[in-house]
Amino acid sequence: MTTAVETLRDEPLTIGGRTFQSRLMVGTGKYPDMDTMSRAIEASGAEVVTVAVRRVNLDRTKGSSVLHFLDPKRFFLLANTAGCYTAADAIRYARLAREAGFNDFVKLEVIGDEETLLPDVQGLLEAAKVLVQEGFKVLAYTNEDLVTALRLEDAGCAAVMPLASPIGSGLGLLNPLSVRTIKRRLHVPVIVDAGVGTASDACLTMEQGVDGILMNTAIAAAQDPVAMAQAMRLATIAGRRAYLAGRMPRREVAVPSSPTRGMLD
Amino acid sequence: MDVVINGERKQVTPGTTLLELLKELELDPRAVVVEHNRKIVRRPVLSEVTVSPGDEIELVHFVGGG
Numbered sequence: 001m002t003t004a005v006e007t008l009r010d011e012p013l014t015i016g017g018r019t020f021q022s023r024l025m026v027g028t029g030k031y032p033d034m035d036t037m038s039r040a041i042e043a044s045g046a047e048v049v050t051v052a053v054r055r056v057n058l059d060r061t062k063g064s065s066v067l068h069f070l071d072p073k074r075f076f077l078l079a080n081t082a083g084c085y086t087a088a089d090a091i092r093y094a095r096l097a098r099e100a101g102f103n104d105f106v107k108l109e110v111i112g113d114e115e116t117l118l119p120d121v122q123g124l125l126e127a128a129k130v131l132v133q134e135g136f137k138v139l140a141y142t143n144e145d146l147v148t149a150l151r152l153e154d155a156g157c158a159a160v161m162p163l164a165s166p167i168g169s170g171l172g173l174l175n176p177l178s179v180r181t182i183k184r185r186l187h188v189p190v191i192v193d194a195g196v197g198t199a200s201d202a203c204l205t206m207e208q209g210v211d212g213i214l215m216n217t218a219i220a221a222a223q224d225p226v227a228m229a230q231a232m233r234l235a236t237i238a239g240r241r242a243y244l245a246g247r248m249p250r251r252e253v254a255v256p257s258s259p260t261r262g263m264l265d
Numbered sequence: 266m267d268v269v270i271n272g273e274r275k276q277v278t279p280g281t282t283l284l285e286l287l288k289e290l291e292l293d294p295r296a297v298v299v300e301h302n303r304k305i306v307r308r309p310v311l312s313e314v315t316v317s318p319g320d321e322i323e324l325v326h327f328v329g330g331g
Binding site: 027028029030031037050051052053054055056058065066067077079080082092095096097099100167168194214215216217 | 270271272273290292296297298300303305307323324325326327328329330331
């Protein structure tokens with residue numbers, strides 16, 4: 001699907017020396033089936049797709065690599081360290097992911113709490129420092145805390161990924177001010193990761209001026225994932241456009257849109 | 266002899282290399298990353314590393330995730 005709005009100019013998104021045309025990144029988990037996943041990713045227009053590192057199923061009748069359904073030449077595979085609760089585990093998963101041979105990027109997650117899946121920022125910083133030293137381009141999934149974001153940037157992360165709301169919650173952007181502040185203060189790209197539920201959430205997130213957005217469940221768990229992927233694509237573009245356009249100031253009183261002069265007696 | 270592959274105890278012939286192990290399991294070495302006793306073994310040297318009793322081997326790949 002082509003939209004006229006896409007012909008407007010914008011700087012491409014550059015992370016760790018790689019340039020991407022799409023500001024929407026998508027996950028590959030939780031789809032009802034692999035065909036729906038492939039079609040949804042296609043419809044999203046995303047270039048960056050996230051994948052997880054897990055054991056091969058030794059019973060070959062069950063489960064196969066996501067790469068059977070996703071051409072690694074067409075998409076930029078961003079491996080995550082989802083499910084890791086310590087810096088050591090996250091480092092181990094990142095090293096295994098890099099060995100797969102696609103790139104040296106990693107979406108670093110160190111989870112601190114099972115119920116909320118909120119990040120353990122201490123473990124995150126520790127792992128980020130080690131992985132940056134080892135030459136990884138680290139995209140760090142974190143909460144919407146400015147000070148942690150600044151520390152992650154100082155540690156050499158290629159991008160910082162504050163959450164909109166908890167992973168898989170679909171609650172949308174709970175703290176626009178904090179996300180905006182992080183964007184204003186950081187020099188590296190800020191990609192909001194996790195928590196959007198529908199297209200308006202993606203649009204509102206992009207309107208904060210962040211560089212991109214990453215989502216999985218909002219598309220995969222929609223009634224029609226392919227249609228939602230299209231909606232997310234358009235919403236991401238719309239939000240970015242609106243941010244670049246610069247919104248009008250908010251006023252607490254009405255200002256007429258039609259002339260007040262020239263009214264009939 | 267016994268080794269542990271992805272958490273499961275498996276019988277393998279002594280002297281088996283990691284590359285032979287992957288073949289036995291019908292796994293494509295290009296599609297799997299091998300960790301042998303917590304150390305990553307790169308593809309070109311899979312044929313040079315033999316497994317010993319009690320070794321812990323992890324075979325991983327990419328699956329869907331967010």
